[in-house]
Amino acid sequence: MSEKWNARTRAVHGGVRRSQYGEVSEAIFLTQGFVYDSAEAAAQRFEKAGEDEFIYARYGNPTVRMFEERMAMLEGAEDAFATASGMAAVSGALTAMLKAGDRVVSARALFGSCLYVLEEVLTRYGVEVEFVDGTDLAAWERAITPGTKAVFFESISNPTLEVVDIAGVSKLAHAVGATVLVDNVFATPVFSNAIAEGADVVIYSTTKHVDGQGRTLGGVIMGTEAFIRKTVEPYMKHTGGSMSPFTAWVMLKGLETLELRVRAQAASALQLAQALQGHDALARVIYPGHTSHAQHDLITRQMGGNGGTVLSLDLKGGQEAAFKFLNALTIPVISNNLGDAKSILTHPATTTHQRLPQEQKDILGITPGLVRMSVGIEHGDDLVDDILQALKKAQ
């Protein structure tokens, strides 16, 4: 790889390992194990495996390694470890580095499973977790006390699209020696500069934009080589959350078109936000890339004004109107994934965030009329037309 390569070039050529056949498209090494030339060679490899030497697919595999290297190059991270799902990455990164008695400060607005890991799992093993309003730097400052081991947040929260100031929170965390872990799914690898902004560890559910076509579950943890190889790898390889070679191959192919898809999706998301702003049926249109977003200045600084591929609409008519609206759509599908080529809508209060008590939904702004839209790669004009006709039917 050349240091000068742009992200789009890295996403196509990064990490390629060609076999003796010189294949153009990356090979899937669908193998659990690897044969050693001799007993001595096996012993030596267990003692210290070289760059291109593998032992067992739970530890590593050539196709998975290609994906990890390509992802790290794209993100500007020293190294990466690929996992079986986004949640294997979130839970793996946290449990690999924490022990009983450690203190973690986390943003409150989290993906439901992330909340479960922090609130229910880590605390069960004696980790202290304090939740704060992620948009409030003063709240972070109060909570990040000396001795805090880790800070965790989603850089753009789900589903209300609140933005966390990565540089600001990282500065506070680093002042007390805490590690900053960012779940960066909504920001996407295309628009994110999380490591340059100060994050130590960046995590993606690659199920979302990296696959981008709704096929496989996957995740990735990125950080310094020391963190990935000394902290993450031993934990992941012994606890079993590694990515499969087939999944890694799908993700490699996804990376090749990632930037094209995500930029097209974000352009349509902005087009929709502009077309829907001030619509009679809507109490709120939330899109971080639109000038009406409360943190538009932060988004401009942190993501060059790009708001990502997701927007949320709050229908004035509450749940009844939201359901009528969803049922009247003809192009997008009702589902709960995001980052897909197909536009996908979901009603968080009754699906992804159903488990939360009402009080928590109120704090997070998950109202009965809120719908989340992951914008796909369909033509933006068609999406605008379809959303407008469905809103009309919902009124």
Ligand SMILES: *Cc1c(COP(=O)(O)O)cnc(C)c1O
């Ligand atoms: C989807 C998602 C996850 C979990 O990823 P899976 O691949 O479904 O396990 C974690 N964090 C965020 C922000 C997500 O959107």
